[in-house]
Amino acid sequence: MRETVKQWLVQNADLRGLLACGVRYPDETFFLPSSPAGFPRENLENSLRCIGDTYQVLKLNHFPNEYIRWIYQNALVYCVRRADGIFLGLFTSREANAVDLEGLGRMLAEFPVLEPSSQPAEAPASDSGEG
Amino acid sequence: MPQKRKKVLFVDDDLSFLEVLKNLMAHYAEGQWEIFTAPDTGQALGILQENHLDLLVVDVHMPVVDGLQFLSLLQRKYPNILKVVLTGDASEHYRAACLSSGAELFLEKPATAEGWHSVYMALNGLASLHPEEGFHGVLRRVGLQDVLQMECLARHSLTLEVSTNSIQGTIVVEEGRIIHAEAGGRAGETAFNYLMSLKGGEFSLKPFVEPAARTITGSWEFLLMEAARQRDEGREDPPLPQADTKAEVEKAVAEIEIGAAAESADSLKPKIEEVLICSAQGDVLYEWQCPQREARISFLEFLSQKARHLAQGLPLGDFERLEVHDARSRLITRIHAHRAMLVRTSKVGPTPEVG
16 A cells, blocks of 8 residues: 555645645655745644644544644645555645645545555655655 | 764663663664763653653653653643654554654664664654754643643752732742742642642742742642542633633534535534644643543644644645544634634545535
C-alpha cells in the first residue's frame, strides 16, 4: 500500500495552490514528495506528528475523526485518514481563488479509497522522500 | 555562536533506572544537554521552579501522583515546557490519554542500545523544536486548586492572597501543609472552602508569613477534595450567554450549516448536540448539553497546544479554528487568546468539504 500511496501523492503533488503535502504511516514513518521553500522537511514531519496525535485524541473523546481542516491565518491544512491508519496532510493557500478546489476535493475523496496497485514499482531510496 | 545547552529533566521513581538513563543520555548528548533527575513529582516541581527547562520526560506509573495526573498539572502551570512520556506501558489508550494531557511524545522504554539511541534522537529533535516564548494563543488553565496542589506537592511555604471585587482572603501553606485560611469574617476550613468556591477573581503568591492563628490541621489532599465536593454541590446553573457569546455560537452554527449545505443539497439541517464556551482560564462561560465539560476543556487545551506546535517553523500564521467531520457528525472549535469554543453537531453528509 505504501507504494500506491507514494505514487498517487507524487502524481497529485503539483495541484494548484498546494503549498506542501505528506502522509504518515501507522508505523510513524512519513512520505513527503518534496519540501518546498518555507516548509522544511523536519517541520513538516513535526506537523504530521501533531496531526497524528490529534487523530488519537479525537478518537479518545469519541469525536468525529475522519476529515480534519485546520484553519490558520495564512493557510489551511486538510487531513484525511484511511481505515488502515495512513493519513494525508495537505497544506494549501488560504486564498480560495489560488487553490484548485475541485482537484483538492478529488484528492480528499480518492485518498481513503485508494487500492493497492497490482505491480508496485519501488522508488530509489536516496530520493524517496521517506523518513 | 555556541548552541545553548538543553535542560532536560527525567522523572522516574526507579532510582537505579534513573541513574542509568542519566549516564546513557549524557553519553549520547556529548555535553549538549544539562540533565536533571527526580524520583518523584515533588522534587520535579522543585527543579522546575528553579530552572528554565526545555524538556521533561516522565514515567506514567509513579506512586502518589501518577504521571498522567502530573502531566495535567504541568500542562496547566507550565504549558510551554515540552513533555514526553517514557514508559513500559505503551497501550494505545494510555498513549492517547497522555497526549490528551499535554505530552508531545509517548515513547516505550526500549530494550536495546539502538532503541535508547532512537529515544535520545527523538528527544533531541523535539527539544530543538522548542516553542517560542510568549505565544499568546495558548489556552491556559491555572486555577487556584491547581496552584495549591502544585505548591503542596513541592512542599513549599507561602501565602496565597485571593481577591475579588468584594472580598479578600488568604491561604497559608507551610512546607506543603495548608495551615490557615481567612476570608472576610470566616476562618479555617470554612474560609478555605469559601475561597475555593469563588468563580472569579485573582490570586498571587507571596512569601510565607506566620499567621496570627493556625486554623487548619487536615491534609491538603482531603481539603482540596472536600472543597471540590462542596463547590460541585453548590454549583449553580450556568449563566445565560452574554450577547457576544450568543453571537459566537450563532456564527459557529451558521458555519456548520453553510458547510453542510455545500456538501449536499439533500443534507439534513445539522442538529446541534453540544456547545461549550470557556475562558482562557478554563472557566465555563456557556454550555449547552455538554455533560463532559472537563474532558471538553482538556480537549480544547490539547488543541490549543497542538495547533501551535503544528505550525512551528511553517508560514501558516496564527491558528483560528479546527473543523472535523465524518459521515455522522461534525465538530468546530475556535481558540482565541481569551476564550475557546466547541460546537458538535450530528447528521452531516459524508463528502469532504473544501474551500
